[in-house]
Every structure is written in structure tokens, then in C-alpha cells.
Amino acid sequence: MPRPVRGRDGAGGMPYIPPSISFCRNGSPFMHNAARLQAAIELLAEIEAVPRPADGTASAYFRDRRFIGSKDRRAISDRVWGVLRRWAKLTWWLHWGAMRTGRDIKLTARHRVLADLMITDHLKADEDLIGLFTSDRHCPDRLSNSEMAIARAIQGRPQWSKDMPPAVRFEVPDWIWSRFAGLYGEEAERELSAMLDEAPVDLRVNTLKTDRATAAAALEAEGVRVEPTRLSPLGLRVRSGRVNLGGLKLFNDGLVEVQDxxxxxxxxxxxxxxxxxxxxxxxxxxxxxxxxxxxxxxxxxxxxxxxxxxxxxxxxxxxxxxxxxxxxxxxxxxxxxxxxxxxxxxxxxxxxxxxxxxxxxxxxxxxxxxxxxxxxxxxxxxxxxxxxxxxxxxxxxxxxxxxxxxxxxxxxxxxxxxxxxxxxxxxxxxxxxxxxxxxxxxxxxxxxxxxxxxxxxxxxxxxxxxxxxxxxxx
Missing domain, CATH: 3.40.50.150 (Vaccinia Virus protein VP39)
Structure with a gap:
């Protein structure tokens, strides 16, 4: 997919906006679902290709594409991190679908996103995928016959299957499963299941400037619901969903810091x-x-x-x-x-x-x-x-x-x-x-x-x- 042109065009001096971008009534841009999907495929491919951590790769990706709005960044990131959390299971189902249909497949980011649509979003291959994989500019290319066959094969399948080996079910490399089993014994499955969840956002109160009760009240006043952490006497756990901490006065003034x-x-x-x-x-x-x-x-x-x-x-x-x-x-x-x-x-x-x-x-x-x-x-x-x-x-x-x-x-x-x-x-x-x-x-x-x-x-x-x-x- 050709990358969007950055900078300003030569005629009107306006920033270049890809045609897959539309505008809300308030004038802010948003991407169509197909464009979000292609961006997720692009980002996931970059994460696979470079050795740096995924969050650093994602930051650079969005920094180079200023036209992507906050809601679109959230949607793209949710897709990518969801695929990363379900990596082994999606890979297992893709191999299963390839064997079942007699297809030869070399897995790419595109295939894993496709599998996520079928397994996690429960899309229907012959109804929903046509409007997403369109080959339009900034949208995913049309599905090949092999891709469509595999999509049909895994359509409606659950994320978990009793046939999956433990390393696949708990999203760990094969070589490390035995180490976890030896460390946790009968609790290994519970411990690894907890590692599949999304981590909460914890804040540490900066006692150079405030105390926990005062910081909690100030966060509540800014619309951020928090509760004291159970073990740390300095911690507050965010309970109001995702928060743009950079927009909070309390954070910018150094009264709280993000820390597990x-x-x-x-x-x-x-x-x-x-x-x-x-x-x-x-x-x-x-x-x-x-x-x-x-x-x-x-x-x-x-x-x-x-x-x-x-x-x-x-x-x-x-x-x-x-x-x-x-x-x-x-x-x-x-x-x-x-x-x-x-x-x-x-x-x-x-x-x-x-x-x-x-x-x-x-x-x-x-x-x-x-x-x-x-x-x-x-x-x-x-x-x-x-x-x-x-x-x-x-x-x-x-x-x-x-x-x-x-x-x-x-x-x-x-x-x-x-x-x-x-x-x-x-x-x-x-x-x-x-x-x-x-x-x-x-x-x-x-x-x-x-x-x-x-x-x-x-x-x-x-x-x-x-x-x-x-x-x-x-």
C-alpha cells in the first residue's frame, strides 16, 4: 500500500488528507473501518519486522501520520494489541484452516488480522469481508481465493479449542511452558491466564508535592475515577477506563506519575x-x-x-x-x-x-x-x-x-x-x-x-x- 503523502500540497497549501479519511460534524477527521484495518495490518507488520518493543514502534507509526485522529489511533491500537494478545491462538487457527482446505500459507500480519476478524469479531466471510478488503486506496487488497477459503473454514470458531496444546492456549513459546509449569505447579494455568488480561493503569502519588488523598480528590474533580492500590501506600488505580493522562493538570504538574x-x-x-x-x-x-x-x-x-x-x-x-x-x-x-x-x-x-x-x-x-x-x-x-x-x-x-x-x-x-x-x-x-x-x-x-x-x-x-x-x- 502506498503511504500517504506527508506535508502540504502544491495548490492550496492544505495538509494532504487521504481519501479514506472523512470528517465528523465538528470537523475532526475519522477513518473508515477498512482504512483502520489496513493501518492495523501495516503497524502489525512493522512490529514483526523491527526488534524494538511494540509500543515504541506504534508511537513512531502514529507520529509519522499526524492525520490519524485519537479515536482512530485507539481503534487501530486495540486491533493490533488484541492480535498480539491472541497471537498463538490465531496462528493455530490459521494453520488449522490451511490444513482443512488444503492450502499452502505463509503467515503475515494480514493473515493474523483476518483471523482476528473471523475468530474474535465473528464476521461472516461472504458478507462482511467484501466491504473491508476492497483494494481501494488506503484499504486492504481483495482477498485471494486461498485467504477466502481459510476465512470460511475458521468462521465461527471459538478462540479456545480443547485440541490446542497448553502453550497455545496460554500464549507462551513452547520452550517456556515447562518452566512455568515447574514454577507454579497446579497454579500455572491460573497465573498464565492472568497474564493474558490487560494490565490496569496505576499512578504513584509524588509525596514531594502532595499526598494520596489530595491527589485522589483532584483526579476525581478532573473526571478520573481512582481507588487506592492494595499494597502500595502511594498508589492510585484508575477505574474510569482509559484516560489521556497528558491532558490532566495533575499529571502535567508532576503530582502523579504512571507506575505499576x-x-x-x-x-x-x-x-x-x-x-x-x-x-x-x-x-x-x-x-x-x-x-x-x-x-x-x-x-x-x-x-x-x-x-x-x-x-x-x-x-x-x-x-x-x-x-x-x-x-x-x-x-x-x-x-x-x-x-x-x-x-x-x-x-x-x-x-x-x-x-x-x-x-x-x-x-x-x-x-x-x-x-x-x-x-x-x-x-x-x-x-x-x-x-x-x-x-x-x-x-x-x-x-x-x-x-x-x-x-x-x-x-x-x-x-x-x-x-x-x-x-x-x-x-x-x-x-x-x-x-x-x-x-x-x-x-x-x-x-x-x-x-x-x-x-x-x-x-x-x-x-x-x-x-x-x-x-x-x-
Whole structure:
């Protein structure tokens, strides 16, 4: 499909509007359903083709197509993320339909969107598809005989089938299903089912500027219905559907920040206090850095480190908006940067939120499960071990190293801690997360066994997180 011409035409100086765009009575543009469908196919194909996360690809796609209005973006995104969440089942049905009709098919984004229309939207092949696949400009090409045959074969089929293997039913790669079964046992199906749901929107209240009750009242006044999060004393969960946070005064003034409840707990359990020297060793775009700065009440020294200068630059905007003034940003060449050696044993708290598989965030990032390979996991395990070893050098005697991931896989979590303690038994000990929780959070009691923290979407309705607190003893 040729892409719409960008910029202005040569005659009247008006922005180019594709013919598949119409206008509402109030003058705002909207796309016909067929054009939305083609845009979804385009975007899904780009997500498949590039290695970056789907949300980044989608942002770039819409940024390059300013003529697409907010309602159309929502419709296109809903289709694409729906296909990503149902990827394995749609693929299974397409193969089933191809076998049943004796067709040879090489699956593309177009085929998966077609299957979603038949399986999820329950369209009728000979009635509904003709008006969508028209070959008109900015609309999907007409269906081939093979595509129509497969569409007819899978028409009316349910999303789930008893013939589907567990990995297909629960939308995970085959190689990882056994790992989940070993981790959760009889609860594996419930845990994986919870990961198929869409994650809620959680906000962290910025205590540098307000408190939770005041923020909740202000959000309600702006038409956003919220409720306190169950575990985090700083969280508010949005209950009024999707919200354009960028249009909220409370957000733009830095009184609230988008952050999953589990991620809020990671920052809280670091137990950073006013006047301390603290390092956020893998700071990224600064979500947990903001929580640490608030816990320190802008008093003390907080260093946000990362190997990506771009991520740290993006954090600068958030820090300024939040009014966090005690943060120094430092780009590291690697976890073994010479700065670490120079700063050895000088920090009270070091948070190492290590790069990981992100299996705990699959509700938000459904494409991530299909990018994960066994080889990638092995590479990450090596990097996590290296980060732990290096970050430990920064901790002063009596200080703490907090290791965290947004993964639920044991080899990235307790496995890393056990391996580290086996090498550092004389200098570090595992401090009970339950004890830290009681001191910092109090009520409700810490979920799990208290030795380390393991959050899951099913049990805790947060992203999956792991937290361990290590204390330097010598």
C-alpha cells in the first residue's frame, strides 16, 4: 500500500488528507473501518519486522501520520494489541484452516488480522469481508481465493479449542511452558491466564508535592475515577477506563506519575531515607529514581546510572516535572565502569533493577513473549550476575543492595541471589524483605514467605516482580 503523502500540497497549501479519511460534524477527521484495518495490518507488520518493543514502534507509526485522529489511533491500537494478545491462538487457527482446505500459507500480519476478524469479531466471510478488503486506496487488497477459503473454514470458531496444546492456549513459546509449569505447579494455568488480561493503569502519588488523598480528590474533580492500590501506600488505580493522562493538570504538574504498583513497591523496599547516599544502578527512564527521590524528600545524594544516555535524557524531563532536585545522572560505559571502582563502599543503598526477560510485564507488552528465546535468557543471566557483582562494590558496611527484576523466572531471581551469596557469604547476608516491609510499609503484611518478595499478576494484580535485599556485613 502506498503511504500517504506527508506535508502540504502544491495548490492550496492544505495538509494532504487521504481519501479514506472523512470528517465528523465538528470537523475532526475519522477513518473508515477498512482504512483502520489496513493501518492495523501495516503497524502489525512493522512490529514483526523491527526488534524494538511494540509500543515504541506504534508511537513512531502514529507520529509519522499526524492525520490519524485519537479515536482512530485507539481503534487501530486495540486491533493490533488484541492480535498480539491472541497471537498463538490465531496462528493455530490459521494453520488449522490451511490444513482443512488444503492450502499452502505463509503467515503475515494480514493473515493474523483476518483471523482476528473471523475468530474474535465473528464476521461472516461472504458478507462482511467484501466491504473491508476492497483494494481501494488506503484499504486492504481483495482477498485471494486461498485467504477466502481459510476465512470460511475458521468462521465461527471459538478462540479456545480443547485440541490446542497448553502453550497455545496460554500464549507462551513452547520452550517456556515447562518452566512455568515447574514454577507454579497446579497454579500455572491460573497465573498464565492472568497474564493474558490487560494490565490496569496505576499512578504513584509524588509525596514531594502532595499526598494520596489530595491527589485522589483532584483526579476525581478532573473526571478520573481512582481507588487506592492494595499494597502500595502511594498508589492510585484508575477505574474510569482509559484516560489521556497528558491532558490532566495533575499529571502535567508532576503530582502523579504512571507506575505499576509492583514497581512502586520496589522503590519503597529500597528504604532510601533523607540524607542518605543512594544509587539507582540501572535507572532507565527514571520511574524508580522518582520514587527514591520522593522517599528521600530531596535530601541526600541520589545518583541515577544507566548505560543508555538516551534513557537518562528522557528521565530529566520527568525529574524536573516531579520537582526532584537531589538527582545526579551518570552514563556508564558498562556495569564495570571505572566510576564504580572509584565510588566503592560509599553508598547506603544501591538499587539494581536488572535487565531481564520482562516475563512479569507480559500483560502490558504481549509482543515481548514472542521475542524471548532461550539464548536471550542465557545472555541476560550472565549480565544480571555481572551487574550484581559490580553494584555490590558500591555498598558501604551496613548498607544494602536491593536486587530486583520484572521477571517471574527463578533463574533470573532467587537463582541469581543464591549464586551471589555463595561467593560473598562473608560480606553479604540476605535480609528478610518481610522485615523491611514491616518497617517501611507496615500494612498489609508482606505477600509471600517474607524472605524475598515475589509478586504475580494473578495473586497480587501487579506486574510480576522479584525483590531481594542484601546487607553488607563486613
Amino acid at each position: 504498583e509492583g514497581s512502586q513497591l520496589v522503590a519503597l523496599l529500597t528504604d532510601a531515607r533523607p540524607g542518605m547516599a543512594v544509587v539507582d544502578f540501572c535507572a532507565g527512564a527514571g520511574g524508580k529514581t522518582l520514587g527514591l527521590a520522593a522517599a528521600m524528600a530531596n535530601k541526600g545524594r541520589l545518583v541515577a546510572c544507566d548505560v543508555s544516555e538516551g534513557r537518562l535524557e528522557r528521565s530529566a524531563v520527568r525529574l524536573k516535572r516531579a520537582g526532584a532536585h537531589n538527582v545526579t545522572r551518570r552514563v556508564l560505559s558498562s556495569e564495570q565502569d571505572k566510576w564504580v571502582k572509584r565510588q566503592a563502599r560509599t553508598y547506603d543503598r544501591v538499587l539494581a533493577d536488572a535487565p531481564c526477560t520482562g516475563t512479569g510485564t507480559w500483560r502490558r507488552n504481549p509482543d515481548a513473549r514472542w521475542r524471548l528465546t532461550a539464548e536471550h535468557l542465557e545472555d541476560l543471566k550472565g549480565r544480571q550476575a555481572s551487574i550484581l557483582q559490580s553494584a555490590a562494590r558500591l555498598v558501604k558496611p551496613g548498607g544494602r543492595l536491593v536486587y530486583a527484576t520484572c521477571s517471574v523466572l527463578p533463574e533470573e531471581n532467587r537463582g541469581q541471589i543464591d549464586a551471589f551469596l555463595a561467593q560473598h557469604a562473608e560480606t553479604f547476608r540476605l535480609k528478610s524483605v518481610g522485615e523491611v516491609w514491616a518497617e517501611v510499609i507496615g500494612s498489609p503484611t508482606c505477600p509471600g514467605d517474607g524472605e524475598t518478595l515475589r509478586l504475580t499478576p494473578c495473586r497480587d494484580d501487579t506486574d510480576g516482580f522479584f525483590v531481594a535485599v542484601l546487607e553488607r556485613t563486613a
